Amino acid sequence: MNMKHLTLILCVLSLLFGQSGKILPGQIRAIETLSSNAGFSSSDLESFLFQEFGSGLESLNRNQGAEVIKGFQSKKFKTPTKNREKTKTLKVADALEVGMQKRFHFSDGTIRKGEILAIENQIVKLKTSSGTFSIPSKEFLDESAEITNKSGEFFKGSVLGETAEEFIIRTNYGDAIVQKRDIQKMKRYHGGVLDRQSEERTKFYQGESKLINVFLDPTAFPLTGNTFYLSGLSIGYGLTDRFMITSKIGSNFNNDLNLHPRMRFYHKKSAQKEVAAAWGLGLHRKYPAHSIVSKYAHAINIDSVGTLVSLNDITNKDFKIKNVIKEGSKVDRFYIEAYLVFSSRRVNPTGRGKIGWSTGLKVSNAFVKKDEYLKDSISVDNNLYSLAWSNESQYKIPFRAWASLEYDLRKDLKFLGSAWVDNGYRSMNFSDLASDYTGDDGTAAFSLESSKGTVSMIDFDFGLQYTVNESFRVGIHFQQPYIDFYWEFFEF
Numbered sequence: 001m002n003m004k005h006l007t008l009i010l011c012v013l014s015l016l017f018g019q020s021g022k023i024l025p026g027q028i029r030a031i032e033t034l035s036s037n038a039g040f041s042s043s044d045l046e047s048f049l050f051q052e053f054g055s056g057l058e059s060l061n062r063n064q065g066a067e068v069i070k071g072f073q074s075k076k077f078k079t080p081t082k083n084r085e086k087t088k089t090l091k092v093a094d095a096l097e098v099g100m101q102k103r104f105h106f107s108d109g110t111i112r113k114g115e116i117l118a119i120e121n122q123i124v125k126l127k128t129s130s131g132t133f134s135i136p137s138k139e140f141l142d143e144s145a146e147i148t149n150k151s152g153e154f155f156k157g158s159v160l161g162e163t164a165e166e167f168i169i170r171t172n173y174g175d176a177i178v179q180k181r182d183i184q185k186m187k188r189y190h191g192g193v194l195d196r197q198s199e200e201r202t203k204f205y206q207g208e209s210k211l212i213n214v215f216l217d218p219t220a221f222p223l224t225g226n227t228f229y230l231s232g233l234s235i236g237y238g239l240t241d242r243f244m245i246t247s248k249i250g251s252n253f254n255n256d257l258n259l260h261p262r263m264r265f266y267h268k269k270s271a272q273k274e275v276a277a278a279w280g281l282g283l284h285r286k287y288p289a290h291s292i293v294s295k296y297a298h299a300i301n302i303d304s305v306g307t308l309v310s311l312n313d314i315t316n317k318d319f320k321i322k323n324v325i326k327e328g329s330k331v332d333r334f335y336i337e338a339y340l341v342f343s344s345r346r347v348n349p350t351g352r353g354k355i356g357w358s359t360g361l362k363v364s365n366a367f368v369k370k371d372e373y374l375k376d377s378i379s380v381d382n383n384l385y386s387l388a389w390s391n392e393s394q395y396k397i398p399f400r401a402w403a404s405l406e407y408d409l410r411k412d413l414k415f416l417g418s419a420w421v422d423n424g425y426r427s428m429n430f431s432d433l434a435s436d437y438t439g440d441d442g443t444a445a446f447s448l449e450s451s452k453g454t455v456s457m458i459d460f461d462f463g464l465q466y467t468v469n470e471s472f473r474v475g476i477h478f479q480q481p482y483i484d485f486y487w488e489f490f491e492f
Contacts, residue, residue, distance in 0.1 A: 027065035028057060034072035048077070090191035093140040095158040095170055096124060102162045105141040105190045141191035145169060149182045159188075165410065181352075211356070212236075212244070214404035215418050215461060215477060215484070219358045220276035220343035222264050228489040232437075232481065233446065234260075242267075250447030251284065256332075258284040273346040280339050282364070287335030289373045290321045290449075292366045295424045297321070297451040299395040300374065303386040310390075312426065312451060319380065321451050324387055325373055337364035345406075353408025359401075366398040366424075394423050394457065412467040416477065419460040426453030433480045448480060 035045045046056050049068070060068070071077045090107055101115040104126065114128035122137045143159045145167065155178055157171040167178045188195045212223050216233075223229060223238030236246035246260040266277040293300065298312035302319070311319060325331060341360030348355050367389075374387045389395070402420035409415055428436070432452045439445030463477025465484070475484040 023058065023060045023062055023065040027062065027069060031057060031065065031068050031072070034069060035077075038072055038075075038077060040077075090193065091142040092138050092191075093142040093158075095142070095160060096137055096140060097160070100161055102143075102159065105143060106135070106139050107141060107191070108139070142189075144189045144192075146187040147178055148184045148186070149178060150184045151182070152184075211406055211414075211465075214358060214406060214416050215463075215479075216481070217358070217360065217400075217402045217404055217418060217420070218262060218278070218280055218339070218341055219356075219404070220264055220266075220278040220341045221345075222262050222278065230487045230489075232483075232485055233448070236260075248447065250445055251287075253446065254288070256284050256286045256288060258282065258287075273344065275342075275344045277340070277342045280341070282335070282337040284335040286332045289325050289331040289333075292335075292370070293325050293373055294321050294449050294451040296366070296395070296398070298426065298455045299390045299392075299423070300324070301388050301390055302378075303388070310455075311387075312453070312455065319378070324375055324378055326375055331373055335365065337362060337366075339363075348408065353411070355408070356406040357404065359403045362400045364398045367396075398424055400424070409464075414465045414467075415462070416465055416475065417460070417462040421458050423457055425456055425459060427456045427459065428453040428480050430482055433482065437481070 031045075040048065049057055049060065092107075096116060096119060098116050098119060103111055103113045105111055112126065112128050112130075112133075114126045116124055117127050117132070118125040119137065124135050124137050124140065126133050126135055144157060145155070145159050147155045147167065147169065149155075155169050155171055155176050157169045157176075159167060160170050160175065161168040165180055167180065169176045169178060210221060210224075211219055212221060212229075213219060222242060222244040223236055225238045225240045227238045229236050233250070234246045234248050236244055238244045242264045244262050246262070248258055248260070251258050260280065260282045262278055262280040264276050264278040266275075268275050293311075298310045300311040301308045302311055302314060311324065339360055339362035341358055343356065343358040345354050345356035347353075370389055374389070377384050377386045379385075400420060400422040402418060402422075404418040405416065407415040407417075428450065432450060433448070434440075436448055436450035436452075437446065459479070461477050461479035463475055465473055465475035467473045471488050473486050475486075476482065477484070
């Protein structure tokens with residue numbers, strides 16, 4: 001290769017690498033001149049370059065600079081007269097007030113959701129989730145609406161505020177609050193320009209509370225990772241988004257340390273639906289015999305002169321649970337329960353919130369060597385009564401099968417329902433339940449293990465749960481425990 005060829009190659013390579021370098025000052029001046037002659041202002045040019053190349057004038061490379069110059073010379077880039085006219089016709093908001101909370105639209109096309117904290121010298125201080133900004137009031141576009149409700153009433157005016165369920169409209173005759181669920185048709189304008197996107201007038205998002213239990217039954221959705229919770233019966237911690245551990249408070253205070261792990265092993269989620277499956281265990285190191293005998297008192301028969309009566313049906317106070325179980329710590333043993341649960345949540349077809357349901361099955365080892373719990377007989381009023389577990393088929397294995405429902409009535413209010421088949425369940429009135437929970441009946445406090453109540457193997461319950469804030473919620477329903485509360489500590 002001679003010197004002539006080498007020089008030619010070096011020139012070509014220099015030209016290629018040079019074209020990809022930073023834009024030259026001469027190119028910048030040429031573009032500014034050509035764009036000005038074409039009717040572009042400085043802001044028009046910057047907006048155009050960001051749209052075409054993703055960067056401003058001084059951030060272009062030489063190839064891009066050459067392309068822009070060629071485009072102006074060939075008159076490929078049209079004068080933005082129409083764009084400027086459109087910008088000038090956009091209506092500026094004239095109803096800005098301190099305390100307004102909604103989604104604000106601006107003249108540069110951006111949208112921010114926030115609250116107006118102050119307005120001074122035509123500068124608006126707007127607080128958003130991203131920070132607090134000082135924005136000239138002339139940058140806020142007017143937002144107005146024309147609404148006809150289902151009763152035929154017509155509202156027209158500026159939108160002062162919007163929540164998940166209502167609009168606040170300033171009309172010529174005063175401010176009106178229009179419920180979204182009552183809207184028949186609606187037109188919405190930003191800066192005086194009709195917004196042709198469909199108005200989701202009856203939609204609000206999923207309720208603020210994501211349930212890990214419906215009443216006393218678990219769902220397949222575990223606690224969020226690094227989150228701690230406290231309820232009236234238990235405490236818990238989410239180790240990951242798939243695995244959590246809870247513990248029953250009352251049992252721990254009575255030398256029965258216990259852990260209840262739950263793990264979601266299947267999960268599928270889309271924009272419209274979420275399904276999951278989980279397994280769970282309950283492990284008690286020293287589960288009291290009287291708790292098992294108390295729960296299944298209706299499955300224990302007392303023979304009184306040839307007549308069989310369940311322990312649960314006897315009102316004689318001498319037939320207390322502590323009098324029928326064997327004495328000694330050996331009857332308190334390791335206890336385990338296991339369950340599987342499948343849950344589903346989906347967007348309500350009406351567009352308002354979500355609907356969720358769960359179904360599960362739980363079994364335990366409560367009946368393993370169950371004869372060791374009971375005395376063979378008991379003497380009451382000089383009469384000897386024999387004790388024995390029932391031989392009926394429904395008491396062969398301790399089980400509970402359930403199906404539960406959650407329904408978002410509002411963002412902060414849920415309807416809950418549950419139905420079950422449980423061979424250890426009895427319905428109780430509120431006074432007996434209160435005595436059981438506080439320990440006044442001789443059982444452990446902060447737990448539910450009374451021997452009272454009416455046998456109800458197949459039953460159902462329903463109620464409401466209100467979300468006070470993102471951490472605390474309270475519920476009321478018509479079966480034990482009647483009142484629920486749940487206190488959550490995020491990222492504990």
